[in-house]
Amino acid sequence: MRTLQATLMRIAVLALAMAAVWVGVGRAQSEGAVRITAEADPTDVAVGEEIQLTVRVDGAPATVVQTPDPPSTTHLELQQRTPRTRQIRASRGGRLRQGVVFSWRLRPRRQGPARIQPLTVVVRGKKYTTAPIRVQVSPRGEQPDAPTLTRPDGASPDQSLDARDLFIRARATDDQVYQNEQVVVEYRLLYRPGIRLRHSRLAGSWDAPGFWREELNVASRPTPQRRQAHGQAYETVVLKRVALFPTRPGSLQVDPLRIETEAQGTMRIRDDGPSLRGRFSPVQLVSEGLSLNARPLPEAPPPAFDGAVGQFAMAVDAAPDSVSVGEPVSLTVEVEGKGNLATLSSPSVDSPSGVEVYEPTVEADIERNESRLRGTKTFTYTLVPQSSGLHDLPPVVFAYLEPGAGRYEVLRAEPPALRVTGEAAPRPMGRTGNGLPVDDVAEPMEADGAQWGRTNRRPLYRNPWTYLALLIPVLGGGAGAAYRRWGHQLGPSSNQVAPADDADTTRLREAQRRLREGADAAFYDAVARGLRAFLAERLGRSGPTDVPRAVLDRHLPRHDVPADLQDALYDVLDRCDEAQYAPSTASVAPEDVLANAHAVLRRLDSHLPRPEGPALRP
Known part of the structure; x- marks a missing residue:
């Protein structure tokens, strides 16, 4: 009986220990760089209009974020003391990203400059402060x-x-x-x-x-x-x-x-x-x-600064952390935030002793659906160790200007140490340009196995067949040019047909590509631009390729364009315009719009002349 009790006690202790380790690992994985941003929309309003203040916490679950107190303001009136809260859970690059968003509504009290003071957010007991926000208020009846x-x-x-x-x-x-x-x-x-x-x-x-x-x-x-x-x-x-x-x-x-x-x-x-x-x-x-x-930009930037301005966070990882000599290691540097990610240059990574560092590959994931440009840029460096032992990788440093505070910030991350096993491969004793070692070529040059050949053959430049072979391509090219010139002077025969310009395929190629990408606005814009450019070219219109409706009404009947074809053309253009700007829901699928545009271009191609004369007047 005592043996059974002791066994059960050991099992319970082991289960508690494993649970603690699992919770610790899960918490360590969930913890990352915490980033707090605040923005107001709009920042230029009239008296009586409403402003929404949004505070976003990235890199921490909502359970460890304290609800912040309402912000202090100058010349703005808070419409609610308790913020609206929305949790964020997303997966990017195989890692779970968590966050929470708080929002308040405000109204300006009078015209002139207003201000939203810095706001403090507490995450896991640590305080983070946002930058102040300026708001311009215009008169009510402006x-x-x-x-x-x-x-x-x-x-x-x-x-x-x-x-x-x-x-x-x-x-x-x-x-x-x-x-x-x-x-x-x-x-x-x-x-x-x-x-x-x-x-x-x-x-x-x-x-x-x-x-x-x-x-x-x-x-x-x-x-x-x-x-x-x-x-x-x-x-x-x-x-x-x-x-x-x-x-x-x-x-x-x-x-x-x-x-x-x-x-x-x-x-x-x-x-x-x-x-x-x-x-x-x-x-x-x-x-x-x-x-x-x-x-x-402010004076005296840090040495690592290379022009980045905005709010950024950086994460660094090296995998694997244990390799053999000559095996590659990936050092990943991920910079996330709001700023000009397109021009963001790679952080400099020094080459440690015994490790070769190669130029990084770059990937950008830019989010364009929000009120500001934000996203992630990932730099992946390849490290190749040349000697065994424990190598301390150099820190990765990234500097940027925080515009709200008007000061430079420096992010510094220490990659884990790299353990390298095995021996370095022997290096070659010499290169061809420097001469080969005698030992490497002595055996093939032994006289017993050598095969000797004649050296008194006639040189190539003394052989007349060489020059004849060189003249054959020249003579062939001249004959082809003469044949083409003779055929051009004779002109096309009666049974030859000039190739038709596939106008619908050429003009709508961009629209087809946008449709495959699923970019609705760009698709409708490409369809409309293709039709209008075709009409401007065929009607000989100089200047902008946009032909007004009044010009089309005057000139299409002059070229015997049927009324049903004019209606079909206007219908496609109207649907493209409505899909981009008009506040109504389109009733025709994009695929049908593209098919109708193809049909309209084919029919117009047979009615409208190709541009040869002077441009018409609008």
Whole structure:
């Protein structure tokens, strides 16, 4: 009986020990670099509009994160004391990433500059502090910046629409940034409830000289959101969102965004009468231009700094940690955060004694679906040990500028020691260029096994057949050129047909590629651009490849383009425009739109002439 009790006691102790080890291993795996970020959306508002403050904790589960206290603010009023909480669980690169997001709603109390003070978050007993956020508040009844709404030349005015009914608003997250710091510019279309839009498209070009640009994703079929602007309620959709990184200090300009659309408003014949629908009127909308000031980087950067500006975290791993001499080891350096990941250079890794270090392979995983550009860049170095023993790998150092604090930060990670076994392979005694060792070639040169050959043969350059062989390709090429010239002078025979230009395949190749990638917005844009470029070329239109609808209405009938073909062309263009900008759900699958575009191009190819004469006037 005592023996049985002792056995059960040993089993229980062993189970408790294994459970403790398992819990410790699981906790060690879950712990990683913790990163806290805070951002406000929008940062340029009018009095009465709402701001959402979001604090994101990455690298820790929600169970070890204390709910932070409400933030302190200047000239902003907190709408809720208890934040909304959302947990994050995602897998990337085979590792589980956990986090939690807290959000509050705020409203500005008066116009002028406002500020969200730094906020403290406690994770596993350690305090983390966010950077302050600046907010610019404009007056409640501020007029939209002009020009916002114009009509094309020759279009009749529509009294049911004015510049307060629909306009494009451009906003930047900040107007004072450091060189290479991320600033996000967003263009929103705002229109009064009840207004209908159709045939919307970008007009002209957009540029931001002096900036590195990274496009952020916007919804291809946006759902309108209700917002307050200028003291009125508007429906709004995002047209464009782009992350800009100034490449030089100074005052830099961002071009306005232009679109063309057709809008239908409402009007009243009498003040007390019913509302009546107006007709669709072509309008051109232009946002205001933006001016941003880029400050130079602070002086005295650390030696490891190579231009990175933003918020970053770094993780380093080496695998395996025990190899034989000559076997490769992968040293992985993962840099994660918000900033210009495309231009992020690899951290320098010194070559330790007895280990060769090769240039890294680089992989980037960039997230473009959020309000700022963020992601991960992974650098994988290959280390090859040349001698046995315990090698201490050098630390990996990465430096960046934290723009919120205005100071440089240095991240330092110590890779684990590398244990190498075995002996180094013997090195060759010499190379061909330096001469071979005598011992290596003495045996093959023994006289008994040597085979001697004649040395008095005629040299190659004295043989006449050599020159004849060299002339054969020259004579053949000359005969071919003469034949082609003779055939060109005679012209094609009656039974020869000139190869047809496969216009639909050539023009829509980009659209087919975008469809395979699943990029809806890019697909519809490629279809529309392909059709419009084809029409501009065949109609001989000089300048921009965008042919207005009024020009098509005048010139397509002149080339005997049937009415049903014109309707099919307009239908494809309308569906592409609606899928990109109009606040409605597309009823035709993208595959059907592409098939219809192919059919339209094939039929237009037989009706429209190839460009030979002067460009037509619009």
